Amino acid sequence: xxxxxxxxxxxxxxxxxxxxxxxxxxxxxxxxxxxxxxxxxxxxxxxxxxxxxxxxxxxxxxxxxxxxxxxxxxxxxxxxxxxxxxxxxxxxxxxxxxxxxxxxxxxxxxxxxxxxxxxxxxxxxxxxxxxxxxxxxxxxxxxxxxxxxxxxxxxxxxxxxxxxxxxxxxxxxxxxxxxxxxxxxxxxxxxxxxxxxxxxxxxxxxxxxxxxxxxxxxxxxxxxxxxxxxxxxxxxxxxxxxxxxxxxxxxxxxxxxxxxxxxxxxxxxxxxxxxxxxxxxxxxxxxxxxxxxxxxxxxxxxxxxxxxxxxxxxxxxxxxxxxxxxxxxxxxxxxxxxxxxxxxxxxxxxxxxxxxxxxxxxxxxxxxxxxxxxxxxxxxxx
Ligand SMILES: NC(=O)C1=CN([C@@H]2O[C@H](COP(=O)(O)OP(=O)(O)OC[C@H]3O[C@@H](n4cnc5c(N)ncnc54)[C@H](O)[C@@H]3O)[C@@H](O)[C@H]2O)C=CC1
Ligand SMILES: C[N+](C)(C)CC(=O)CC(=O)[O-]
Numbered sequence: 001x002x003x004x005x006x007x008x009x010x011x012x013x014x015x016x017x018x019x020x021x022x023x024x025x026x027x028x029x030x031x032x033x034x035x036x037x038x039x040x041x042x043x044x045x046x047x048x049x050x051x052x053x054x055x056x057x058x059x060x061x062x063x064x065x066x067x068x069x070x071x072x073x074x075x076x077x078x079x080x081x082x083x084x085x086x087x088x089x090x091x092x093x094x095x096x097x098x099x100x101x102x103x104x105x106x107x108x109x110x111x112x113x114x115x116x117x118x119x120x121x122x123x124x125x126x127x128x129x130x131x132x133x134x135x136x137x138x139x140x141x142x143x144x145x146x147x148x149x150x151x152x153x154x155x156x157x158x159x160x161x162x163x164x165x166x167x168x169x170x171x172x173x174x175x176x177x178x179x180x181x182x183x184x185x186x187x188x189x190x191x192x193x194x195x196x197x198x199x200x201x202x203x204x205x206x207x208x209x210x211x212x213x214x215x216x217x218x219x220x221x222x223x224x225x226x227x228x229x230x231x232x233x234x235x236x237x238x239x240x241x242x243x244x245x246x247x248x249x250x251x252x253x254x255x256x257x258x259x260x261x262x263x264x265x266x267x268x269x270x271x272x273x274x275x276x277x278x279x280x281x282x283x284x285x286x287x288x289x290x291x292x293x294x295x296x297x298x299x300x301x302x303x304x305x306x307x308x309x310x311x312x313x314x315x316x317x318x319x320x321x322x323x324x325x326x327x328x329x330x331x332x333x334x335x336x337x338x339x340x341x342x343x344x345x346x347x348x349x350x351x352x353x354x355x356x357x358x359x360x361x362x363x364x365x366x367x368x369x370x371x372x373x374x375x376x377x378x379x380x381x382x
Pocket of ligand 2: 117140141142190193
């Protein structure tokens with residue numbers, strides 16, 4: 001059950017809309033601010049896709065969705081939120097402007113997560129004049145409503161309590177939070193992805209393969225492995241009975257061979273963009289982005305479901321988490337199951353009122369953050 005009472009999403013593009021979908025499908029009310037006049041339509045499209053995917057995960061019915069409200073300003077969106085996720089374009093000046101505004105208007109004990117793919121939280125929280133200690137990077141992976149991982153990164157001013165609360169908040173909506181131990185640009189996931197992306201651009205630019213051939217090389221081989229074991233465990237097994245030590249003894253020396261261009265970046269110019277984009281258009285064989293999204297979502301659900309049946313039925317890796325998550329959502333869905341007529345009559349107005357104190361008690365987790373807030377004030381005084 002989620003410990004978030006009310007969420008705010010600032011930015012509703014690819015990632016912001018993905019957050020909105022995950023939150024609403026967990027029954028949480030969300031207030032969103034995005035100045036794009038098309039934002040409502042775009043979020044609607046993502047919601048359609050997310051609902052479709054969740055229906056496959058929960059054939060017996062989805063929980064009652066949270067309510068989505070489009071706010072006219074950031075101040076309005078964050079006014080009564082206990083969790084705010086910022087997902088505006090990746091520009092430090094814009095992150096500063098938006099985070100300053102969030103900080104000025106959000107309740108003092110609300111946690112603020114940033115979806116940034118690589119900006120260090122220390123560099124962002126300088127813009128937060130009131131409560132920089134509640135900012136964490138909560139870096140998700142696309143599509144946010146299906147992929148569970150979120151990298152949590154704290155900055156120099158982030159309180160450890162805020163990281164703990166953030167972990168609980170993200171876990172309560174079915175995610176796998178991993179706290180990055182030291183603050184670095186691009187964190188862990190994107191350090192790996194950027195290295196692979198750089199190599200991929202070189203390989204296509206140098207005419208070694210096309211984008212389609214490169215993707216086939218990934219998805220028919222190590223792409224399949226990586227959904228179930230990470231790089232280190234895969235290579236441990238690849239070392240044979242002697243495991244990782246043998247693997248490293250055998251392949252360690254290649255580190256010095258001219259196999260990678262890791263430090264050498266291809267020139268980013270129109271020619272490169274044309275080359276990649278043209279081949280990518282050919283590879284799509286006329287499928288639209290929305291059609292590709294549906295194919296991607298069906299595949300991801302199928303992979304997570306398959307993994308959830310492994311390991312003697314306990315689930316393996318993302319599959320074990322998927323099992324817990326679908327169980328949690330099913331319980332939530334059962335709560336909204338149509339009541340019998342007399343029960344309905346009983347449950348009418350008074351029950352709703354009675355529910356209020358229970359709601360107010362929920363942010364005990366956020367209370368931890370309020371404590372941190374107090375501690376900070378007394379530290380300042382001292
Ligand atoms: N696209 C991806 O694969 C991933 C992106 N991210 C990160 O998520 C963040 C957002 O990226 P995307 O969703 O891809 O970008 P996007 O371009 O799809 O969406 C950005 C949205 O922010 C809105 N926006 C612009 N100025 C705003 C403002 N002042 N207040 C509120 N909203 C505003 C835009 O109208 C747009 O809808 C970035 O920090 C990015 O690095 C993180 C993980 C993956
Ligand atoms: C390309 N990207 C750096 C924005 C990618 C991510 O941040 C994560 C993802 O979903 O691959």
